[in-house]
Amino acid sequence: MAKLNINGKAHDVQVEADTPLLWTLREQVGLTGTKYGCGVAQCGACSVHINGQLTRSCSMPVSAVKPGDKVLTIEGISRNNSHPVQQAWAELDVPQCGYCQSGQIMAAVALLKKTPKPTDQQIDEAMTNICRCGTYQRIRAGVHRAAEIASGRTAKPAAKPTAKSA
Amino acid sequence: MKKTNASATSATALANPSRRGFIVGSAAAAGGLSLGFHLPGSAAPAAKASVTEVNAWVVVKSDESVVIRVARSEMGQGTHTGLAQLVTEELECDWKRVGIEQVTAGQNLARNRVWGEMSTGGSRGIRISNTYVRQGGAAARIMLLQAAANEWNVPVGEISVDKGVVTHAASKRKTTYGKLAVAASKITPPDVKSIKLKSPQDWKVAGKPVKRLDTANKLNGSKVYSIDLKLPGMLYAAVKACPVYGGTLKSFDGDKVLNLPGVKRAVQVSPSAVAVVADTWWRAKKALDALPIEWDEGPNASVSSAMIDARLKEGLAASGAYANRNEGDALKAIEGAVKKIEAVYSTPFLAHATMEPSNATALVTANKVEVWLPTQNAEASLAAASEESGLPLSQCEIYKHDLGGGFGRRGGDQDYTRQAVAIAKQFAGTPVKMIWSREEDMQHDFYRPISQCKLSAGLDANNKLVGLHIKVSGQSINARVNPAAAKGGNDDRQLQGFWSAAGDAQFGYAVPNLLVEYAMRNTHVPVGPWRGVNTNQNAVYSECFMDEVAKAAGTDPLEFRRALMAKYPKHLAVLNAAAEKGDWGKPLQPGRFRGIAQFMGYASYSAAVAEVSVNAKGEVKVHRMTLATNCGHAVNPQQIAAQVEGGVAYGLSATFYGECTVDKGRVVQSNFHDYQILKLAEMPHVDTVVVPTFDFWGGVGEPTICVVAPSVLNAIFAATGKPVRTLPLKNQKLV
Structure with a gap:
C-alpha cells in the first residue's frame, strides 16, 4: 500500500514496497506515457520529476516516494501540447518512433526550469537519455527553441534542421 | 499543430479497431475517434460525419476530411506520412484534412490482398509501393470527378479539382469530395493502365518538407504503443529462453513461485523457453527471476x-x-x-536494441486468435499466429501498433509473436501481454x-x-x-x-x-x-x-x-x-x-x-x-x-x-x-x-x-x- 501524489492527484496503490515507481505508474495508476526501456537507470525513458527533481523511475522503489512528494509525469506536462517544450518538439518534428520522447521531454523540461537559456554544453550535460532513432540533433535544436518560446520569442529558429535540395 | 491531422492520426495510433470493439487506451488527446471500416453498401457507422470508402486506399467523410489507408508499418521512419503525401498528391484532396488508418493483416487477407504486401523493411516501405498507392489516389480522384460530371451532366474533361473542391468553370458550379463520395463509390474504377500519374515537377504535397502526421500524441504520453495496451481482464507474462542458442528447457519448478504476489502460474512456452504469468508484469518478472529453471544448454555451450x-x-x-x-x-x-x-x-x-523491448499481447479462444503487437510485417505475424495456434489464417487477426523502433528486428522473424500466442493458448479466453526484459531482448536477438x-x-x-x-x-x-x-x-x-x-x-x-x-x-x-x-x-x-x-x-x-x-x-x-x-x-x-x-x-x-x-x-x-x-x-x-x-x-x-x-x-x-x-x-x-x-x-x-x-x-x-x-x-x- 502506498500513497502517491501524481500530477496533483492523490492515489492509493496496492503494491509491494520494492515495486519500482515506473511499474506502479504504468500498471497500478494506468499512466503509460512513462516508458520502460532498460530497468537499470541507463536510458532515461522512464524519467519523471519528483519534487521538481529529474528521476529515473525504473530504479526508484515506490516505498522511497513519500506521500507528500509531488510526482510529475509526461501526462502532467500538458495534455494539449501547450508546454514550450512540446511546442518546440512539434515545430521541429523531433520524434521519430517517439518511444523515448516522454523521457526526453521530461529531461528538457527539468533543464529549462533550472537553466532557462542553456548553452550547447549545458544541453550536452543535462540530456543523457538514449534515443535509438537518433533524434539528438533535433532534440538539441528543440531545447533551444523551447527556451525561445518560453521567453516569449516566437520567431522561427535559425538553426532548424532542414535538408538542402540541390 | 494541425487539428485535423492530429485527430485523424490519433485514430490510427490509438485505435486498432477489432470486431470485438476494443478502443485502445486513452482517447483524451483527440476526441477518441475510431473509424473502423465502412464498406460500400453496408450500414453507416454511428458517427457525426458519414464515412465512405471510395476505394481501398481512400475514405472520404462528409465533413470533407479524408482518411488514407496504409498497409506498411510505422516505426519512426515517417513511412506513413510519406505514403499519405503520395496518395494525396494524386487524389488532389486538402492535405490539412488528411489522416491515416492502418489496415490489418486479416482485412488484407479477406480482401484478396488489395493493399499488397505489408512488410516494412529493406527501406522498401515507400519505394516499392509508390506506384500502386499513387494509382489508388488517382483512381479515387477519377471516380470523384466522374461523379461530379454525372451529377452536372457535363464532360468530365471540363471539370477541375483543387484541395477537394470540384469546379465546373463554364457553369460556375462547385461541389466537394465530401458531397460526391457516395456517388463516386458506386462508379466502376478506371483501368489501372489508363491512369497517368503526375510528373514530380508538378507535385504540390509530395516532394515537400511537410510535417509528420503522427507527432502530436508522442509529445504528451497519450500514444499507445503495444507495450502500453490494456485490455479488460488482461494478465501479464515475463519470459526467459535458454541463454545458449540451440539449448532447451530441461525443467522448472513452478510451485516455488505460486505463492508470490499476483502469480497465476509458470508455463512452458516452447522447447526452449518458460514464462511466469501474473496480474502485473512486474510481479511476473520478479517471480520469473525467482523461478528455479534447469537448462540443457546443448552442443554450443562452450562457444566463445x-x-x-x-x-x-x-x-x-x-x-x-x-x-x-x-x-x-x-x-x-x-x-x-x-x-x-x-x-x-x-x-x-x-544487437538492434529497439527502445521498446519485444512484446506482444495475445487473446486465444477456441476459434479465434488476436494479437496486438509492434511488427514490421503484419502478414508474417499472422502466419506465426496461425502456425502457433493451429487455427487457419482466416481465424487469426493482427493489430499493429506503431513500433518503438524496428531496425529489422521485428520483420520476418516472429519469435515473440509465437511466444505470446503459446502463452495465451494456455489461458484461453484471457488476453495475456508478454513483455521481454531488456536483458532478454538483448540476449535473444537476431x-x-x-x-x-x-x-x-x-x-x-x-x-x-x-x-x-x-x-x-x-x-x-x-x-x-x-x-x-x-x-x-x-x-x-x-x-x-x-x-x-x-x-x-x-x-x-x-x-x-x-x-x-x-x-x-x-x-x-x-x-x-x-x-x-x-x-x-x-x-x-x-x-x-x-x-x-x-x-x-x-x-x-x-x-x-x-x-x-x-x-x-x-x-x-x-x-x-x-x-x-x-x-x-x-x-x-x-x-x-x-x-x-x-x-x-x-x-x-x-x-x-x-x-x-x-x-x-x-x-x-x-x-x-x-x-x-x-x-x-x-x-x-x-x-x-x-x-x-x-x-x-x-x-x-x-x-x-x-x-x-x-x-x-x-x-x-x-x-x-x-x-x-x-x-x-x-x-x-x-x-x-x-x-x-x-x-x-x-x-x-x-x-x-x-x-x-x-x-x-x-x-x-x-x-x-x-x-x-x-x-x-x-x-x-x-x-
Whole structure:
C-alpha cells in the first residue's frame, strides 16, 4: 500500500514496497506515457520529476516516494501540447518512433526550469537519455527553441534542421 | 499543430479497431475517434460525419476530411506520412484534412490482398509501393470527378479539382469530395493502365518538407504503443529462453513461485523457453527471476568469441570461396603489381536494441486468435499466429501498433509473436501481454552478422589501381532465413554493395581486374537484418581500404576515388555533392581532420564527409558530418534529413561502441551499461544534402548509415596515420 501524489492527484496503490515507481505508474495508476526501456537507470525513458527533481523511475522503489512528494509525469506536462517544450518538439518534428520522447521531454523540461537559456554544453550535460532513432540533433535544436518560446520569442529558429535540395 | 491531422492520426495510433470493439487506451488527446471500416453498401457507422470508402486506399467523410489507408508499418521512419503525401498528391484532396488508418493483416487477407504486401523493411516501405498507392489516389480522384460530371451532366474533361473542391468553370458550379463520395463509390474504377500519374515537377504535397502526421500524441504520453495496451481482464507474462542458442528447457519448478504476489502460474512456452504469468508484469518478472529453471544448454555451450574469430580467419585463408565477381585476373594483376597493399578488417555481431523491448499481447479462444503487437510485417505475424495456434489464417487477426523502433528486428522473424500466442493458448479466453526484459531482448536477438574481410590491391608504376581482391568470411543471414539463396555458400547477399548489377547495391568503382568472394562461415548465434545490413560492414571494408590504397598511391582520397568512378556517374555525383558541402580540401581548424566515403545500398547512393579530432589520449570527437544522398525521388526532404541524422547516430553507436561478444555459447552484453549507445553530447552537427534525380525510387531509412563508419575511420586515419581495421573503436588504442 502506498500513497502517491501524481500530477496533483492523490492515489492509493496496492503494491509491494520494492515495486519500482515506473511499474506502479504504468500498471497500478494506468499512466503509460512513462516508458520502460532498460530497468537499470541507463536510458532515461522512464524519467519523471519528483519534487521538481529529474528521476529515473525504473530504479526508484515506490516505498522511497513519500506521500507528500509531488510526482510529475509526461501526462502532467500538458495534455494539449501547450508546454514550450512540446511546442518546440512539434515545430521541429523531433520524434521519430517517439518511444523515448516522454523521457526526453521530461529531461528538457527539468533543464529549462533550472537553466532557462542553456548553452550547447549545458544541453550536452543535462540530456543523457538514449534515443535509438537518433533524434539528438533535433532534440538539441528543440531545447533551444523551447527556451525561445518560453521567453516569449516566437520567431522561427535559425538553426532548424532542414535538408538542402540541390 | 494541425487539428485535423492530429485527430485523424490519433485514430490510427490509438485505435486498432477489432470486431470485438476494443478502443485502445486513452482517447483524451483527440476526441477518441475510431473509424473502423465502412464498406460500400453496408450500414453507416454511428458517427457525426458519414464515412465512405471510395476505394481501398481512400475514405472520404462528409465533413470533407479524408482518411488514407496504409498497409506498411510505422516505426519512426515517417513511412506513413510519406505514403499519405503520395496518395494525396494524386487524389488532389486538402492535405490539412488528411489522416491515416492502418489496415490489418486479416482485412488484407479477406480482401484478396488489395493493399499488397505489408512488410516494412529493406527501406522498401515507400519505394516499392509508390506506384500502386499513387494509382489508388488517382483512381479515387477519377471516380470523384466522374461523379461530379454525372451529377452536372457535363464532360468530365471540363471539370477541375483543387484541395477537394470540384469546379465546373463554364457553369460556375462547385461541389466537394465530401458531397460526391457516395456517388463516386458506386462508379466502376478506371483501368489501372489508363491512369497517368503526375510528373514530380508538378507535385504540390509530395516532394515537400511537410510535417509528420503522427507527432502530436508522442509529445504528451497519450500514444499507445503495444507495450502500453490494456485490455479488460488482461494478465501479464515475463519470459526467459535458454541463454545458449540451440539449448532447451530441461525443467522448472513452478510451485516455488505460486505463492508470490499476483502469480497465476509458470508455463512452458516452447522447447526452449518458460514464462511466469501474473496480474502485473512486474510481479511476473520478479517471480520469473525467482523461478528455479534447469537448462540443457546443448552442443554450443562452450562457444566463445575467440573460437568464432578463428573460424572466420580460417574462412579468409581457405580456398573454395564463392566468387560473386571475377573480372580479368585480379590475383595475377596484384601479384605483378609495382605496389601491393593488403589488410584484414573485422566487424562484430550487433544487437538492434529497439527502445521498446519485444512484446506482444495475445487473446486465444477456441476459434479465434488476436494479437496486438509492434511488427514490421503484419502478414508474417499472422502466419506465426496461425502456425502457433493451429487455427487457419482466416481465424487469426493482427493489430499493429506503431513500433518503438524496428531496425529489422521485428520483420520476418516472429519469435515473440509465437511466444505470446503459446502463452495465451494456455489461458484461453484471457488476453495475456508478454513483455521481454531488456536483458532478454538483448540476449535473444537476431544479430547483425559477424564478418571479416581480407582485401588486396595492386598499383602500377603510375599508381593506378590494376587489381582488387575482396574476400569476406562470415555468417550468412540467408543460411537461416532463406537457405536456397545460400546453397553451397553461394550467398550474394553477404556481398551487398560489391555487386556488378545496377539498381540496388552496385559497386561504384571500375577496376580492370576484380575478384569478389564470400566464404560462408556460420555460427550458432542467430543473425538477421539490421538497419543497413550488409552494406554497413562492406562499406567499412571497401571504403577504409580505399583510403589505405590512396595513401599508398600518394593521392588524395577523393581524387583517387574519382579516377575510378567515371563509369558510375550517379555514385560520383553524390560523392561530389558530399565533398562540396562538406568542404573537402578546404582549410580546417588545427587538430581537425576529414574523411570521406561513398557506397550504394537499398537502391540509393550515399556519401559522407566526417570531420574529427583525436586528442592525446586517443579519444575521438566527431565534430561535423555532411551526408549526401540520391534516393531517386525525394518524397519529404525534411524527413529524409531526419533519417540521415538518425542514421548518423545509429552508425556512430556501432562505430564507437557496438559489439556483442560470445562466451559459453551466449551473448555477454545484457543492457545499455555494456551495450552502449551514442548520447546527445557525442552527436555531431549533421548537414544533409538531398540530390534526387527523379529517375528511380530508392530507399531512405537505411542507405546512408553505411558511409558513417568509414568516413569517420578515414578521418581518424588522416589524423593518426594508422588505419583502424577492427570495430568498435572503444577496443582500439589510437595513439
